[in-house]
Amino acid sequence: MNYSMVLYILGQILKFESAFLMLPALVGLLYREREGVPFLLVAVLCLLFGLFLTRKRPASSTLYTREGFVTVALSWIIMSIFGAIPFVLSGDIPSYVDALFETISGFTTTGASILTDVEALSHASLFWRSFTHWIGGMGVFVFIMAILPLMGGSTMNLMKAESPGPSVSKLVPHVKDTAKILYGIYIAITLCEVLLLCAFGMPLFDSLTTSFGTTGTGGFGIKNDSIAGYSPALQIIVTVFMILSGVNYTFYFCLLSRRIKDAFRIEEVRWYFCIILVSAGVIAYNTSSLYPTTSETVRHAFFQVGSIITTTGYATTDFNLWPPMSQTILVILMFIGACAGSTGGGMKVSRLVILFKTIRKELSLIIHPREIRKIRMDGHVVEHATLRSTNVFLVIYFVILLISTLLVSVDEFDFTTNFTAVASMLNNIGPGLNLVGPTQNFSIFSVFSKFVLMFDMLAGRLELFPLMILLMPSTWRKK
Amino acid sequence: MDIIIVGCGKVGHTLVEQLSNEDHNIVVIDEKPEKVQNITDRLDAMGIVGNGINHKTLLEAGIATADLLIAVTGDDEKNLLCCVIAKKTGHCHTIARVRNPIYNGESAFLKKEFGLAMIINPELTAANEISRVFQFPSAIRVDSFAKGHVELLHFKVSDNSPLIHLKLLNLHQTFHSNVLVCTVIRGNDVIIPNGDFEFHAGDTVAIASERHNALDFFRKIGIVKNRVGNAILAGGGKVAFYLAKILIKSGIRVTIIEVDPARCDTLSELLPEATIICGDATDQDLLSEEGLEQAQGFAALTGLDEENILLSLYANDVSNAKTVTKINRSSFNSVINELNLGSIIYPRVITADYILKYVRSMSNSMNSNVETLYKLAGGKAEALEFIIKDNSAVAGIPLQDLHFRKNTLICCIYRNGRVILPGGQDMMLAGDSVLVVLSGYRISDIKEILED
Numbered sequence: 001m002n003y004s005m006v007l008y009i010l011g012q013i014l015k016f017e018s019a020f021l022m023l024p025a026l027v028g029l030l031y032r033e034r035e036g037v038p039f040l041l042v043a044v045l046c047l048l049f050g051l052f053l054t055r056k057r058p059a060s061s062t063l064y065t066r067e068g069f070v071t072v073a074l075s076w077i078i079m080s081i082f083g084a085i086p087f088v089l090s091g092d093i094p095s096y097v098d099a100l101f102e103t104i105s106g107f108t109t110t111g112a113s114i115l116t117d118v119e120a121l122s123h124a125s126l127f128w129r130s131f132t133h134w135i136g137g138m139g140v141f142v143f144i145m146a147i148l149p150l151m152g153g154s155t156m157n158l159m160k161a162e163s164p165g166p167s168v169s170k171l172v173p174h175v176k177d178t179a180k181i182l183y184g185i186y187i188a189i190t191l192c193e194v195l196l197l198c199a200f201g202m203p204l205f206d207s208l209t210t211s212f213g214t215t216g217t218g219g220f221g222i223k224n225d226s227i228a229g230y231s232p233a234l235q236i237i238v239t240v241f242m243i244l245s246g247v248n249y250t251f252y253f254c255l256l257s258r259r260i261k262d263a264f265r266i267e268e269v270r271w272y273f274c275i276i277l278v279s280a281g282v283i284a285y286n287t288s289s290l291y292p293t294t295s296e297t298v299r300h301a302f303f304q305v306g307s308i309i310t311t312t313g314y315a316t317t318d319f320n321l322w323p324p325m326s327q328t329i330l331v332i333l334m335f336i337g338a339c340a341g342s343t344g345g346g347m348k349v350s351r352l353v354i355l356f357k358t359i360r361k362e363l364s365l366i367i368h369p370r371e372i373r374k375i376r377m378d379g380h381v382v383e384h385a386t387l388r389s390t391n392v393f394l395v396i397y398f399v400i401l402l403i404s405t406l407l408v409s410v411d412e413f414d415f416t417t418n419f420t421a422v423a424s425m426l427n428n429i430g431p432g433l434n435l436v437g438p439t440q441n442f443s444i445f446s447v448f449s450k451f452v453l454m455f456d457m458l459a460g461r462l463e464l465f466p467l468m469i470l471l472m473p474s475t476w477r478k479k
Numbered sequence: 480m481d482i483i484i485v486g487c488g489k490v491g492h493t494l495v496e497q498l499s500n501e502d503h504n505i506v507v508i509d510e511k512p513e514k515v516q517n518i519t520d521r522l523d524a525m526g527i528v529g530n531g532i533n534h535k536t537l538l539e540a541g542i543a544t545a546d547l548l549i550a551v552t553g554d555d556e557k558n559l560l561c562c563v564i565a566k567k568t569g570h571c572h573t574i575a576r577v578r579n580p581i582y583n584g585e586s587a588f589l590k591k592e593f594g595l596a597m598i599i600n601p602e603l604t605a606a607n608e609i610s611r612v613f614q615f616p617s618a619i620r621v622d623s624f625a626k627g628h629v630e631l632l633h634f635k636v637s638d639n640s641p642l643i644h645l646k647l648l649n650l651h652q653t654f655h656s657n658v659l660v661c662t663v664i665r666g667n668d669v670i671i672p673n674g675d676f677e678f679h680a681g682d683t684v685a686i687a688s689e690r691h692n693a694l695d696f697f698r699k700i701g702i703v704k705n706r707v708g709n710a711i712l713a714g715g716g717k718v719a720f721y722l723a724k725i726l727i728k729s730g731i732r733v734t735i736i737e738v739d740p741a742r743c744d745t746l747s748e749l750l751p752e753a754t755i756i757c758g759d760a761t762d763q764d765l766l767s768e769e770g771l772e773q774a775q776g777f778a779a780l781t782g783l784d785e786e787n788i789l790l791s792l793y794a795n796d797v798s799n800a801k802t803v804t805k806i807n808r809s810s811f812n813s814v815i816n817e818l819n820l821g822s823i824i825y826p827r828v829i830t831a832d833y834i835l836k837y838v839r840s841m842s843n844s845m846n847s848n849v850e851t852l853y854k855l856a857g858g859k860a861e862a863l864e865f866i867i868k869d870n871s872a873v874a875g876i877p878l879q880d881l882h883f884r885k886n887t888l889i890c891c892i893y894r895n896g897r898v899i900l901p902g903g904q905d906m907m908l909a910g911d912s913v914l915v916v917l918s919g920y921r922i923s924d925i926k927e928i929l930e931d
Binding site for chain 2: 065155156157169170172173174175176177380383
């Protein structure tokens with residue numbers, strides 16, 4: 001294992017985090033808040049650590065798959081550890097464990113909070129909470145690759161570890177250009193939302209933080225009632241952008257390069273929209289008696305479906321009060337998640353499509369035992385390695401889900417609370433059902449459970465494998 | 480530039496390695512997913528799994544906007560077809576690897592009819608390179624420039640050489656030879672030496688000179704090897720065939736040892752003047768029987784690198800022959816360089832250099848083109864040849880008044896059949912062929928050697 005290179009990259013990460021931390025410090029300055037100062041201090045701290053770790057370029061800059069996975073997992077942990085300090089120093093979140101939970105929840109775009117009163121927070125802290133969503137959404141390594149001329153071909157191993165989806169492909173030949181295109185689209189979508197929200201009467205600060213939460217599919221709101229307090233028009237804008245953020249970015253790249261036919265031929269995107277339409281339709285029908293007008297029912301149905309399937313976690317209504325069928329649909333959507341190659345979490349639509357195709361293949365094999373059938377996505381044959389890792393992903397996923405539920409159950413809450421809390425963490429959504437529903441928060445859990453949930457959030461965001469690699473003893477063994 | 484490379488074999492891999500380093504956008508196509516995966520994992524290129532002669536696959540790779548397509552699959556006909564389809568679909572230049580000897584005299588025809596920019600034949604190029612070393616056995620490597628009029632000759636400083644501890648500025652008055660030391664490879668580093676430079680044992684030195692001056696110099700420093708009169712080639716593959724043809728033409732007696740009887744038959748039909756021996760080249764008795772001890776030239780050209788290395792080591796041990804070793808793979812270079820192998824030929828690298836030269840010229844604005852390019856010391860330095868154009872920024876100014884970048888040396892100017900080893904007063908004129916060596920940066924135009 002190339003330890004010196006791993007440390008070097010961790011140093012680079014800290015330097016970037018220092019730059020990110022300057023933004024909330026600036027916000028603090030604008031609002032003349034004392035709470036901006038801790039951000040500045042931690043920014044300097046990160047910079048010092050970063051400079052120390054990057055003082056010398058290591059002799060060998062090669063990163064193999066193992067180093068890639070380890071680096072990414074460690075980076076996310078380190079970023080969260082440092083990112084949590086300002087919350088404690090500013091007094092907004094006195095307990096460090098809670099602050100860490102909040103920060104990991106931010107970076108992993110989960111959006112689950114331990115705060116009972118969000119509105120009491122300083123502007124600087126509110127901004128940082130939402131901004132972590134934005135950074136974590138597209139990924140910090142993708143950002144670094146777009147800017148730093150890092151180390152040539154082997155950076156692909158970093159991108160592979162950070163980007164969601166069963167198989168990661170580049171949009172254009174160079175990693176750097178791919179990263180630039182991804183962030184270009186990301187920034188464009190974010191700006192569009194900010195402008196639209198402002199145009200429809202949301203204050204600038206609110207629209208910035210809301211947009212960060214939407215396009216990063218995070219879900220931290222700056223109001224206690226999430227998005228429910230804003231006008232219907234604003235809710236509709238947020239709905240649209242949530243759903244857009246859950247689309248595979250290859251779709252936008254195809255649109256940009258005028259391959260419109262190709263864009264709409266992406267199977268995953270078609271399924272994604274189908275699932276949204278069908279589930280929103282059923283929920284609207286199922287909940288029609290709860291709301292006075294049809295338009296309100298449809299609005300709430302679409303908002304909640306978009307919020308859950310893209311794993312954002314905003315809410316406009318308390319779906320704890322919905323009938324069981326609608327709640328079940330929402331729980332299923334939690335697991336499905338957004339498209340691969342988007343900012344969303346969950347199992348990803350493309351994995352499910354592959355899994356269903358595998359089931360069909362196996363069934364067909366019983367009828368025609370000698371049949372040779374290849375599984376295809378978008379007309380291309382899916383490699384055996386991809387199929388295998390998709391299957392393994394599913395198994396690890398459920399193992400983590402069950403073990404975490406068991407561990408969290410020591411707190412003696414009811415099953416729905418525990419199960420949906422873990423599912424919501426692992427899929428990076430935010431709210432669950434019952435005691436962790438959209439109007440509640442996660443402060444009820446014990447410290448132990450919080451650590452379990454933090455692990456689940458990171459595992460979910462990094463798609464299980466990087467974190468599991470950290471737990472393998474042979475990763476660290478010196479040969 | 481947008482470049483598509485079809486075929487991810489050894490040459491394909493080397494090309495991606497070098498071209499992606501030079502900031503080109505590379506898409507590779509291969510039918511084998513694991514080969515594509517291997518390249519995209521390690522190098523900064525995009526991979527597509529598919530057949531390069533499939534129109535749809537080419538479109539997916541972006542043939543419509545690509546600037547260059549290089550077809551280097553193992554199959555000549557596939558390469559040609561791929562280039563034709565690419566040409567008809569997009570506006571790109573095309574390069575095909577064609578190595579079957581039956582196409583040998585027809586490359587001009589193929590180029591014209593199929594609209595190819597270039598046909599590369601690694602085996603033929605390698606054979607040419609080996610034959611140059613046989614012509615000039617004192618050097619371990621001979622790079623030729625200006626259509627063969629100027630040569631960069633590489634030799635190793637042996638343990639008892641009179642050069643050891645000699646300063647470069649004293650070289651001329653000690654030996655009275657008209658040669659210019661261009662580069663020195665020491666360990667893993669390349670040095671472009673100045674006057675204070677001191678030679679060590681084990682250095683690999685490259686000099687630019689005319690033939691007779693170089694011969695004179697080599698005699699004075701005690702490296703004397705006469706022109707090879709007979710040669711044994713171990714292995715009867717394509718390189719051996721091309722090499723035998725060239726050597727026979729220049730009057731060298733050739734013995735080829737090949738193990739496959741059918742191949743021996745073919746070789747015997749194609750090369751009536753050569754002695755074809757059907758037998759295992761790793762058989763010591765057979766080698767002695769064929770007179771290895773008396774041989775003046777020996778080339779190890781079998782398909783196995785390990786076998787070639789052993790054969791050359793053995794030949795160096797028992798005979799005085801000039802030995803050449805063909806090595807296909809690029810792993811373990813550092814170990815191989817330590818061995819006493821004589822000259823080493825990497826067909827893969829030669830091909831890649833050749834294509835690189837073309838790409839550099841293409842990415843340039845017609846002002847002055849790279850005529851020849853050789854990479855030295857595994858790519859740490861480069862030797863390039865340019866032809867100076869009328870309006871070039873470097874033309875007509877004495878060299879001492881030009882501000883060159885660091886680690887740059889004008890080795891040689893070739894003007895109207897005359898080789899000039901330039902001093903400060905000399906200048907480059909329009910129409911000259913100029914040989915430059917440099918390290919630490921890359922150029923595609925002669926004017927880039929000047930400080931900004």
